[in-house]
Each structure stands twice: as structure tokens, then as C-alpha cells.
Amino acid sequence: MALENLIAFFLLNYLRKNFDKPEPFPNTNRLLIIGMAVAAFLGLLGASDVGPRFLTSLLSLLLMGALIYGILTLPSFSKGRPIVAAILPYVSITFLAEFGQILFPSTYSGVEALFETAEFFAFIWAVAQWWISRRQRKALEVQRLIAEQKERELVLTEKIKAQLEIEVAERTADLTKQKEELEKALTDLKATQEQLILAEKMASLGELTAGIAHEIQNPLNFVNNFSELNHELLDELEQAAEKGDTDEIKEIIQDLKNNEEKIVSHGKRAEGIVKSMLQHSRKESGKKEPTDINKLADEYLRLSYHGLRAKDKSFNATYKTDFDPNLPQLEVVSQDIGRVLLNLINNAFYAVGGKEAKEAAQSRGGEYVPTVTVTTKKLPKKVEIRVIDNGPGIPDEIKDKIFQPFFTTKPTGQGTGLGLSLSYDIVKGHGGELRLQSDLGKGTEFVISLPSI
Template sequence: MAHYSGLGDIFFTAPVAFGIVGALRKFLDLPKRLPRWNPLLTWIWVPVLVLYLAAQAFDFWSPKLGDAYWLLVLGMVMAVLLAVRDYRPARSLLLAMGPLVLYKLVEYVLETPQGKVPKQYDSALDTTQAFVIIWLVTFILIARNQKKTLEKERLLREEEEKAKRLIEAQNAQLEHLVAERTAALTNQAEELRAALTELRTTQAQLIQSEKMASLGELTAGIAHEIQNPLNFVNNFAEVSAELVTELEEEREKPARDLELEADLLADLKQNLQKIHQHGGRAASIVRGMLEHSRASSGERVPTDLNQLADEYLRLAYHGLRAKDKTFNATLKPDFDPALPPVEVIAQDLGRVLLNLLTNAFYAVKQRQQRAEPGYAPTVSVSTRRVGEEVEIRVKDNGTGMPESVQAKIFQPFFTTKPTGEGTGLGLSLSYDIITQGHGGTLAVESREGEGTEFVICLPL
């Protein structure tokens, strides 16, 4: 057990204390944890110098002054540990220093002014000193392991923070890329929206063009078809005028022939009925043209499909003949007389029939131009009831179509006609009118070189 007995021993104690404090500063990283206290610890040697100068000046020295210096050093160490007690290794060192400080206090109290401890306490103090040393070393090792663990945790946290910053940087970069991509997609969407608007406008114009084309076909047919009732009206009107003249002459005669007057009146009445009948026929044709040309109301009304099909069969035929007077074809209407009225949008279904029949006459005309021996252009329209459906068939013995064409025949803008003779929308619009507008079906059956048949099925 060490005791300080002379002035020179304190100069041995000072370096040891300075080394302990230096190790503590390094171990606890006091420059960072206690920036204010850290500079003061470097002056731990000042009390030694003061004691030395005092001893020289007053020619006095007591061994207990050295122990007091040790207690001062231990007190400063305890104060430092308490200041950084939030640091786990510092708490372990605080526990390690507790028994040592207590031991030094007891030893200081028991020592005589000459620095001696009574013999009766030597054994107990030696045992206590051994325990204190073991306790101190144990907790120093624990604190050292704790510091290593904390250092590993710190490094791990730094790695995590580094990874987190890297992820944040990558996220920021990704967000930037996403923002750029979103802006690009937004621009593309705007361009597509503008293109779609333009496409719809163009589509509406093409649909209108197709309607005008069919209206032209219809007008040509009407001009030819309306000529018959107008001729009848003109002829009967002329005959009626002659009958009126005869009747007036007969009434001016002194001896009137009442029987002749009655016959003339009867003929006049019959002529007026014929004029009314053919005038009604002409009015019906004009009304059909107006219904075809105006926008569809979308309202379904009970319609005589036989009359509608027959009317458009003749209109389509005469429309083609108005363009080519040399063209002739056989018309074969075959209508079911028991067919009930069907609720349809008449002007829309009329457009479909006109389109199918115009295509049929075009096909037979194309085949006729090949000058095949014995060929007779024929177009037929038939109606019949099949269960709860009505079937309309438009058939021709024209050029026909290969299977590759049949697969695309209802696609928009697809046409087999030469450029300038078709828009490619007629059959597409017809398909939409039948399937979407009436809930029916439109199918095609064709053999190349033999003819084509379109089949319309409408629910009753």
C-alpha cells in the first residue's frame, strides 16, 4: 500500500494524474462532449505547483497533502463523469470510481498527520484495496466494451444515414425524372387529345361526305323515279282539261245530253283520282328523300320493311342508270307478305339499304363490263320472318369478294373501289347503324367471281 512521505512523491503523482485525465479525455471524447471543461483539465498539474511553492515558502509539508491532491483529482474525474452521465461508458466508469473514491476518503480520514494508518486497519484496508482494484478494472473493461459497441452502432448509424441520404438523393432524382416523364406524358396526352379532336372533326366531315354521296345517289334515283308519277299527273291533267272543255260545250247546247255529261263527269272524277294517286306517289318519294337527307331523330316507329326495301331497290337502280343510261339489270324483289311492321329508325335503315344496294349494282356493273358470255346482272332483295327476328337479304351476282376482303369489309376507311369512288365509310356506318342503333346483326357471304349477299337481322 503506497503512502506519500515526502515532497518529491507529489511530482510522481502529478504525471500519473495528468495521464489518467488525458486518457479520460480521449476515452470520453471530451473535446466534443465537454468543450468548456476540456481546456480546464489540461491544468490538472497546477495544484501540484501551488503545493510545492507553498511548501517551499512556509517550509512545511504533510504527507496528507498528497492524498488530498489525489482526492481532488478523483473529485474532478467524478465531476466529469457526472457531466457526461448520458454516455453509457461514462456511467460505467462512474460506477467503477465510486468504491475507489470512498476508499480514498476512508483512508484519508484514518491516516495520522504523518500519513500512517493505524495497524488495526491495515488488513481491512488491504482487502478493501484489492476489491476496489478488481472492481475498478472490471468496470473499466465493461466501459471499454460498451464504447466499442457504441462505436460500432455509431458506424452502423453513419452507414445507415449515408444509405438514407443516398436513397433520398436517388428518390429526389427519381422524382425529378418522374416529374419530367409526367410532363412529357402530359404533353403527349394534350397532343393526342388535340389529334383525337381533329380526328373526330375529320371523321364527322367524312361521315357527312358519305351521307352526301348517298344523298347524291338517292337524288339521281329520285329524279328518274319521280318522272313516272309526274308524267301520269301531266297526262291525266291534260285529258281532264279536255273533258272539262267538252262538258262546257255540252252545257251550252240547247238540247243537253245528260247521259254524256254524266259520263264526262265520271271520267273527270276518275282522272282526278289518278292525279291524286300519282301526286301522292311523287310526294312520298320527295318525303323519303327529305327524311334521308336530314339528321336522324333516333326515334323508332313501326315501319313496313317491304315497302321500304322496294322503294330503295328502285331508287338505287335508277340512281345508277341516271349516271349510265346503257346499264340494265334484273330486279328481283321477294317480300314476305305476312311480315309485320318493325320498329326501326326508317331514315337510318334506308341509308343502310341504299348503301348495300348501291354496292350491289356497282358489283354487277363491274362484272358486266368484263363481257362474260350469257351474264345477266341481277340484284334481289328479300324479307322474311325467322323466329323473333326479321331478315333482310340483299344479293347480287356480281364480282364477289375473297375471304381476305370479307374479313375487313366493315372496317372504317376500307374500300375495294378505286380512289375517288368511295370513302370506305359506307359499310362501316351501316354496320354501326344495324348493330349499335338497332341491336341487330349485319353479315356478309360472298364467293369471288360469283356474287355477294348481305344479311340484315333485326329483332322484332
């Protein structure tokens, strides 16, 4: 009966290590150890033939029976069931053989060979069961590992997903921030552009200042001079009246009248200059009104010329005008067209004032007379204003860019690069056209054509 108890011993030990929660008894582990001790004791008894064989076998049967019953009925011991399935036939046959041998020795000896055969097959069964169960366990183990792996992957995936979500949120926040920054930059740019346009206006006004001062000083001098003259004439008139010299009186009165007219005309001239300066610097664009283009062109030509003269003493150039006396009045915003004219004329003077034009002319062996010419001409349905210089001309590669904003050939700080761009827009805004013709070494001609009704 040693082998059965050994089986019981290992089975108990197996259960001790593999029972599931919850514990079926308050002290399952201790109970099983006691069971193991009992099995070991019974095994020793059986092996040594000490003590009554029947009692030992009976106790062994009870132990094995209780054990198998427990395994089959208690859910916590369910892991022992495959082992029970494996050993049950063998254990049943050996106990049957044992008790047959003890209780019915004569009958048993007759069927001993049968029992031995049965034991043999039961043993093979047990081994086969053990082997199958081991395979199943291994397969289960593999599945479990796969499941664990999947679980780990799932956890990892979740983690990555969470990470990605955070990154997406961060990126979205970044993009939103960038978008806001860009929008702000755009707003700033627009504001800057407006400021630049205003700055250009003011810069051209600044260029005008000296010219304006000169242009106002001259009529003002005349006003003062003719006033003084009239004062003197009045004294003379008094003397003549005392003498009763009628001819002299008449002559003096005529002079007084003429001088008075001059005072008025020069006063108006100064007023006109101040007015156009104020118009030029005005922020909002003005209204279209009938404008004498010849007068406007002449005014800005003089302002530009005297402005440059006052700024640079060494500057000199000739200007010529060829105005069409039959020019109709045009419906234009006069200060805007004035700005265009001022820009083109300033550029023209700038072109003829440089060294290049002079050198080019001298290399051809001629004397260079820097000249800016402004002409007007009435054409069918339109009026053409030309600003012509005999400067160095504009190279082809620059011609395309010349009307682009911020394009300038002047040294940094001297030109905003907005003059021609704004001029182009202003002329377009009047339904007109601004174009240029230029020959290298000969000069440039800007043509403003404006529609006339």
C-alpha cells in the first residue's frame, strides 16, 4: 500500500500548491500538510508491514477516498481533477486487489493475473492521462502567454494612444497659437502698411517743405514789397494833391491799383500753395473735382524743383513745360494726382541729377543739360501727361519691378519704394493708365493717361 499513499502524498502536496481561492477550509494549507503526514505515515506502515495490514489499507482507502471526493466536489481543488481522472482507475483497481487479497485470498489468487493486467492498463491510462494533461497544460500555458502578450500590447497601445492624444492636443494648441500669431502678424502688417503709406505721404511732403517755403517766400516778398510801394505812393499822392497836379494824381492812382492787384494775386498764390500742401498731407482721400491739370502740373513741377534746389545747393537742372492750352478740366482727386505728378517729377529730377547721365552724355562728347520736361496733350477721350527726363534710363530688368511696392533703387533710408506703386494705384483708381518708356543712356518717359468725358 506504499504506492497509493505516495500518490496521495504528492496529490496533497500538489493541491497545497495549486488550490484556488477562496479557501474551502479555514486552514486549508495546514489541513493538507496533516493529510500529507498521514499519507506518509500510512505509506511507511504499508511498506514496513508493521501493524495490521487491513487497518492500514482501510485507512489508506479512506484517505484516498476523502481526497478524491474533496477534489471532485470542491471547486477550489478543481485543478486536481485531471490527476484524479488519471489515477482513479489505477487506485480503484489496486484497492480492489488489496481488499480482495485480504478478505478473499482464495478467490483473489484465481483472478490475480486479471488484476495485474487491469493494473497494467490502468497504469498506462494514468501515464497517458498525465501526458495528455501535460500537453493541455502546456497548450494552455502558451495560450495564457499569448493572452498576456496581447494584454501587454493592449496596455501599450492604450498608452501610446493616450500619448498620441496628448500630442495631438498639444499640436492643435500649437497650431491654434500659430494661427493666432499669424493673424496678429497680418493685422500688424496691414497697420504697418497703412503707416508706411502715410509715411510715404509725409516723406514726400517733407521733400516738398523746402520747395513750399521757397514758393511761399517769393509771393510773400512781393506782397510786402508792393505794400511798401503803395505806402510810398500814398505819400506821393498826398504831395501831388497838395500841388493839385491832376495828371500826377491819376498816374499814382493807376500804379496803386496795379500794385493792389499784384498784392492780391501773390497773396492768392501763397494761399494756393498752403492749400495744396494741406490737401497733400490730408489723411483721407479727397473728392473728385474738376481740375486744371496744366496748373496742377506746373505747381508740382515748381514745388519739386525748388524743394530739390533748397535741399541740395549743387543740384541744378532745367525744366521745360509744353502744356496743351485746349486741355479740358478733368474730374480727379487733385491731391492724389498731385502726388503722382510729384513722385514722377521728383524721380525725374533724381535721375538727371545723378552722375550716370552726365557721364553717359560726356562719353558721347556732348555737353549734358539735365532736363525734365512735363507735357500735357488732349487726345480723343483722354488726356496724356508726360514726365520726360534725359537721365540714364531704366534697365529692362528693373522695368518690370518698378511699380512693385517697396522696390527702390535709392540707397537705404532715402526712398520708401512706395512712390511709384502708390502712383500706379492712384492712376488705376482714376480709370487711367501709368506706363513708361525708357532708353538706356537717353532717358525715361512716364506717361499718365486719364480718361476725359
